[in-house]
Amino acid sequence: MDELKTGSERDDANTHEADEAQALKVDRRTVVKGAIITGAAAVITSKKTTVFAQSYPEFPPPAAGPAICEPRPTNSPPTTPFVDDLPIPAPAFPQLLFPFPTKNANTFAGEAARAPHQRWEQFLPQVFYESVAAPSLHRFHRDFSPTYVWAFNGRYPGQTILGHYGVPSIVRFRNNLPIDHPVPGINEITMHLHNGHTPSESDGFAGDFFGTGLWKDNHYPNVYAGVDQFGGIGDPREAMHTFWYHDHRAEFTAPNNYMGLNGQFILYDQKDPGHELPTPGSLRLPGYYGVTDIPLHLHAILFCPTANGRTEAYHTGATPGQVDKWIINGKIQPKLTVRRRKYRFRIVNTGTVKEWNVSLIGSDGSQKPITVVAVDGNLVQTPFVVNDRPLKIPVSSRYDFIVDFSQFAAGTSVYLKEAAAQFVGVATPDPAPGLAIENVAMRFDVVNREPWFPADTPAIPNQLIQMPPAIVPDETFQWAFTRDGDPVRFRINGQVFDHNRVDHVVLKGSSEEWVLANDVIAGNWTHPVHIHFEEGRIVSRSRTTRDANGVVVSVDNVPLLPEELGRRDVYNLPPQERLVIRMRFRDFVGRYLIHCHNMNHEDDFMMVRWDIVDSVEELTTKRREIDQRRIMAGLPPQYGEGKKGRLV
Amino acid sequence: MKRRELFTGSAKSSDACCKPGVSRMASLIPNALFRTHEDKEVRFYDDLVKGRQVMVMMMYASCETFCPAATMRMVEIHKQTLASRMGKDLFMVNVSLKPEEDDPATLKAYAEMHGALLPGWTFLTGSRYDVDTLRYRFFSHDHIGIDMDVDQHAGLMKIVNDPVGRWFHADVFASTRTLLQHIQWSDTPKSLAERLNDNRKLQEQIDKEIEIYGYRKIA
Numbered sequence: 001m002d003e004l005k006t007g008s009e010r011d012d013a014n015t016h017e018a019d020e021a022q023a024l025k026v027d028r029r030t031v032v033k034g035a036i037i038t039g040a041a042a043v044i045t046s047k048k049t050t051v052f053a054q055s056y057p058e059f060p061p062p063a064a065g066p067a068i069c070e071p072r073p074t075n076s077p078p079t080t081p082f083v084d085d086l087p088i089p090a091p092a093f094p095q096l097l098f099p100f101p102t103k104n105a106n107t108f109a110g111e112a113a114r115a116p117h118q119r120w121e122q123f124l125p126q127v128f129y130e131s132v133a134a135p136s137l138h139r140f141h142r143d144f145s146p147t148y149v150w151a152f153n154g155r156y157p158g159q160t161i162l163g164h165y166g167v168p169s170i171v172r173f174r175n176n177l178p179i180d181h182p183v184p185g186i187n188e189i190t191m192h193l194h195n196g197h198t199p200s201e202s203d204g205f206a207g208d209f210f211g212t213g214l215w216k217d218n219h220y221p222n223v224y225a226g227v228d229q230f231g232g233i234g235d236p237r238e239a240m241h242t243f244w245y246h247d248h249r250a251e252f253t254a255p256n257n258y259m260g261l262n263g264q265f266i267l268y269d270q271k272d273p274g275h276e277l278p279t280p281g282s283l284r285l286p287g288y289y290g291v292t293d294i295p296l297h298l299h300a301i302l303f304c305p306t307a308n309g310r311t312e313a314y315h316t317g318a319t320p321g322q323v324d325k326w327i328i329n330g331k332i333q334p335k336l337t338v339r340r341r342k343y344r345f346r347i348v349n350t351g352t353v354k355e356w357n358v359s360l361i362g363s364d365g366s367q368k369p370i371t372v373v374a375v376d377g378n379l380v381q382t383p384f385v386v387n388d389r390p391l392k393i394p395v396s397s398r399y400d401f402i403v404d405f406s407q408f409a410a411g412t413s414v415y416l417k418e419a420a421a422q423f424v425g426v427a428t429p430d431p432a433p434g435l436a437i438e439n440v441a442m443r444f445d446v447v448n449r450e451p452w453f454p455a456d457t458p459a460i461p462n463q464l465i466q467m468p469p470a471i472v473p474d475e476t477f478q479w480a481f482t483r484d485g486d487p488v489r490f491r492i493n494g495q496v497f498d499h500n501r502v503d504h505v506v507l508k509g510s511s512e513e514w515v516l517a518n519d520v521i522a523g524n525w526t527h528p529v530h531i532h533f534e535e536g537r538i539v540s541r542s543r544t545t546r547d548a549n550g551v552v553v554s555v556d557n558v559p560l561l562p563e564e565l566g567r568r569d570v571y572n573l574p575p576q577e578r579l580v581i582r583m584r585f586r587d588f589v590g591r592y593l594i595h596c597h598n599m600n601h602e603d604d605f606m607m608v609r610w611d612i613v614d615s616v617e618e619l620t621t622k623r624r625e626i627d628q629r630r631i632m633a634g635l636p637p638q639y640g641e642g643k644k645g646r647l648v
Numbered sequence: 649m650k651r652r653e654l655f656t657g658s659a660k661s662s663d664a665c666c667k668p669g670v671s672r673m674a675s676l677i678p679n680a681l682f683r684t685h686e687d688k689e690v691r692f693y694d695d696l697v698k699g700r701q702v703m704v705m706m707m708y709a710s711c712e713t714f715c716p717a718a719t720m721r722m723v724e725i726h727k728q729t730l731a732s733r734m735g736k737d738l739f740m741v742n743v744s745l746k747p748e749e750d751d752p753a754t755l756k757a758y759a760e761m762h763g764a765l766l767p768g769w770t771f772l773t774g775s776r777y778d779v780d781t782l783r784y785r786f787f788s789h790d791h792i793g794i795d796m797d798v799d800q801h802a803g804l805m806k807i808v809n810d811p812v813g814r815w816f817h818a819d820v821f822a823s824t825r826t827l828l829q830h831i832q833w834s835d836t837p838k839s840l841a842e843r844l845n846d847n848r849k850l851q852e853q854i855d856k857e858i859e860i861y862g863y864r865k866i867a
Contacts (some may be wrong), residue, residue, distance in 0.1 A: 499829075590863070
């Protein structure tokens with residue numbers, strides 16, 4: 001039991017031992033799981049190190065909902081830096097599902113209504129997981145009492161699902177959230193795998209949510225894009241590896257994610273096999289999950305003063321922008337012991353609105369290099385080093401980067417810096433010259449590699465992947481992100497989100513050039529735009545300067561950063577700027593979304609449903625309907641006569 | 649988990665539901681004194697929200713664009729589909745954004761002009777401070793430029809279901825189907841049996857759509 005605890009938690013083990021015993025008694029599966037993970041962890045840990053901390057729920061489920069604190073606290077309670085070890089989200093454990101998953105929704109056993117799984121026979125699921133969303137308690141810091149959260153299988157953040165390309169899987173998301181639920185989240189979920197090549201009925205469409213007591217099987221074929229064209233499991237050049245799953249409930253994405261309904265999802269393949277052994281085709285990047293391949297979930301919360309034996313997260317209903325504690329993998333300012341070798345970090349910004357700007361700072365106060373190998377889950381063609389600027393991580397963006405800790409002496413510390421300051425409240429000297437404690441998100445303690453710890457991997461290859469051929473677009477389409485209209489709302493192409501209304505239709509197998517336009521004056525919002533289903537390639541970025549009367553003064557081309565050269569699914573769109581991207585739509589049909597991933601904007605309806613259809617007839621009909629509807633609403637038609645490259 | 653539950657896959661605790669709990673919203677919603685279009689004094693939370701499902705909209709009488717449009721739209725919805733519920737378990741509260749201009753008589757004239765003197769529909773005016781507090785509580789964007797501008801909040805609607813702590817916003821100008829769905833989303837949750845039944849109906853509808861169109865047409 002002790003093996004599974006972090007050092008700081010061992011101190012108060014006695015108080016929670018009874019709780020844990022109870023938690024274990026409740027569910028025999030947990031014991032089995034715990035035992036197996038303990039076994040796995042024992043192989044790779046020393047007495048003093050814990051790899052899979054918190055591999056089972058820390059506390060029994062809470063009896064009462066959270067206490068609402070009001071008025072809003074000025075700041076969270078103080079916390080001592082670097083007392084908790086960085087927890088690693090436990091890998092999800094495959095299991096058998098009863099009732100067995102079916103192609104058509106098993107509504108008689110309580111499955112949420114959905115269209116039948118596409119390509120079910122072709123990608124018959126082989127691995128099954130179950131994730132139960134339920135209230136739980138989680139301790140964000142040693143100095144805090146437990147906090148009421150919503151979590152999957154009692155873990156915060158959710159378990160990491162480790163899959164493999166070519167091995168289709170089912171994740172059964174079961175909703176056990178309380179009926180009488182607290183402000184601000186809502187007890188209805190629809191789970192989105194960001195940005196899986198997932199058929200529509202498993203993609204977590206915002207209007208497809210299901211309530212307490214129901215469940216839904218999300219079918220993840222785990223194939224590369226291009227199945228129709230290449231056969232088998234698609235085009236391996238379209239591989240992406242780091243995903244995350246999160247709730248996508250219309251209007252409640254921000255509160256439900258703030259409450260904790262998310263986790264990471266990793267897919268391995270030959271290039272990136274999840275180990276470091278010299279297998280054919282392997283890039284041999286650091287790859288032992290939880291050992292040398294560490295997921296980092298970035299999150300931010302405002303906490304209420306401790307009351308009723310709990311340190312509650314301040315309800316987000318009104319103002320999620322006021323967060324002041326930076327949280328990594330569910331801990332405030334944690335520390336991680338690293339050996340002097342290369343490590344891979346899979347960093348994901350789980351929101352809800354905060355943009356992170358992270359950099360690695362050595363104990364001498366200077367910025368240290370990190371090598372980015374993947375952006376939004378896609379390996380980049382040429383790894384690039386970031387050592388002179390912070391890495392900008394908009395909400396929901398993922399970066400995989402490699403840090404070579406052999407450049408640091410054993411016994412020294414390295415810090416992950418976040419550009420914005422948090423509230424610490426405990427007087428602490430600057431950990432490094434010029435680095436305030438408020439800016440430190442976490443600390444890495446460098447030690448020499450013990451003989452049992454995996455040896456360092458070879459140098460990072462100069463070229464990781466061969467990019468798929470450039471996309472030749474069949475036509476162009478523009479998405480304008482604005483905040484205007486009557487009444488003033490966040491809008492895309494002049495309209496707010498309506499889950500019953502489709503605003504753009506594309507043909508399966510076609511490709512399009514999409515212009516993402518944020519034509520507002522400087523100083524306005526930046527929109528991290530997310531497009532479901534397929535990865536896009538950025539062609540160009542331009543900035544339009546306007547004078548006070550809105551007259552265009554100049555249009556400048558903005559050079560692309562190295563992280564924008566690869567394939568992406570979250571596109572940072574600052575004011576004044578326009579992005580030209582190219583997308584393909586392959587293999588599956590159905591309803592997908594484009595939205596601003598600032599979850600507050602998304603919940604304010606800055607989202608659009610677009611459909612992939614597989615016949616020209618359906619495309620023509622739907623496009624005509626869209627134009628008719630737009631004309632009725634007093635908006636210009638989208639596919640009018642004379643539009644270049646149009647299909648109808 | 650009981651064996652039956654293992655096979656039906658239904659959750660354990662879900663049937664113990666649906667009794668409205670103690671409201672957690674009392675601390676979140678201002679309880680300020682307002683004056684209705686009937687010139688009656690009311691407490692916002694105690695008299696208008698407590699224990700109820702309420703649609704809250706901001707407007708002002710001299711507003712020329714979206715306030716009248718939003719009011720007319722809601723009158724239409726009210727008459728077409730909500731008449732059986734309004735005033736019984738569903739209520740509408742319109743709060744004036746310009747309380748200095750809008751006295752109860754002005755509001756009543758506005759309501760009369762738009763045919764909004766309907767059951768369950770209240771127009772409110774009060775002090776500038778109380779109106780602003782309410783406006784921030786319901787529609788704040790945490791953006792000073794937007795939140796200072798009263799026009800930015802005109803024509804927006806929140807739906808609050810106090811006993812179960814549900815809190816939605818809706819687009820008044822969405823299609824009737826969508827708007828009604830949004831109102832329905834904020835309804836007090838039904839029992840598991842009822843929801844399973846609804847779920848099966850939805851499935852039938854999806855199946856029918858796929859049969860007719862070859863794809864799932866609408867949500």
